[in-house]
Amino acid sequence: MRRLLVSIHDVGPGFEAEIDILIDRVARFVSPQHLAMLVVPNHWGRHPIIAGSPFADRVRSWSDMGISMFVHGWFHSDSCMHKGSLAAFKARHMTAGEGEFLGLETETAAALMRAGQDLIEDITGRPVAGFVAPAWLYGKGAKAALVASGFALAEDHMKVWSPRSGRAIVRGPVITWASRSRSRIASSLVVARLLPHILHFAPVIRVAVHPGDVRVPALLTSIDNVLRRLCAMRTPMGYKELLNDHVVAHSHPDLPAQL
Template identity: 70%
Template sequence: MTKRRLLLSLHDVGPRFETEVDRLVDHVSRHVAPDHLAMLVVPNHWGAHPLIAGSPFASRLRDWSDRGVSLFAHGWYHRDDSRHAGAASRFKARHMTAGEGEFLGLDHRTALQRMTDGRALIEDISGKPVAGFVAPAWLYGAPALAALGQAGFALAEDHMKVWSPQSGATLARGPVITWASRSRARIASSLAVARLLPPLLHFAPVVRIAVHPGDAHVPSLMRSIDDALRRVRRSHAPARYGDLLTAPPTPCAY
């Protein structure tokens, strides 16, 4: 019988956060081996930190890929420059991210272009197919969702699920355990949620944990990441996102 799965991802990987990525990789490796880690790669963070083929960071990215790390395309700029027309989109852009919901307001053509360009760059560097696509801040507008299927990605995820853009099938459900470091209030609330979710998700077939570069600068968040990984590991075995495509996880017991 397939075990319940833990999926661990490290967001915003790129030259902008090289030091923080190193700290987080060292930190989580005590719980999850690199071949069960996903890295979400930003090709040109905020237009100021391009990932360049042949650069030292690109070589490190290829080395991580060779060690079994799953690489996802994670937007292009990780910056939201769109003007949002609908009230719901304006609310998400203002309150759910610090101006980083890049794919929330993009038109179809631009979304598809950035997806395919990001995929091509990462695959050229790693020499392997990307595992999938995750929009910055897990936010997608309708045009971006339509573009996902055309871009040919095997997997995509938002805050509440993982799915196949090709078939439309939902492969895992449930909230991501993650942390916010932008303010004291967000730190406090994310610590509380991270403490609450592991027991609530104990019987879930898949539990997802996501860490971000900002976490590396807040000791309380780093301790919380340790605690969450330790507790989830009691009931869930580390797995790769791609495993969701090959075999269903253990059904929920309730």
């Protein structure tokens, strides 16, 4: 059986209106128990999620509906001076200063992971589903911190894996959209049309949406089209089901064994 994973990124009080729009659109295709939210505890240091606040109550209600909650960094902003040229290139060109965990030392990364986990679990009363670094970017320190973190799941742009065992559970690029510039909008629309064809035989396809998507009507139309098409051929599932579903343990046949 072919499956579908859907997530809403950058959940926080600064994007509350956009998150509501995304939930309403995604709910046309995916039920809450098959949806994941990636929660940012204090987006760019400007929008903290405070226990007992109205937004924290909303996070709790979403969790009560069955939505899986991931820790999605802490600030979602990158304040590091990157040493390597590759890391500097990623920080500059692959993310608008949002690769928070790309240059962190292990101890700092671990502390932020724990703080995010504690906050979200205190609010929801449930274990988080896992950790996803902002912009899907992990440096050496973040990867080392993940191994000792105890998180059940982690994700980057090309795979979902178990930090506990290091085993890749799902392989293949995530279908997502970019809204920062006209060129990125155009390229992401093309990729979103192509990837469902390319990944047709993949056991699992991932779709991720972001608050910025709601500001571009063409992106919303593309999201609707992709979800409509995929849901006609696949069964939505929750991320937590990956831990006990042997069907998804197989890699996409056209992808390399190591990504």
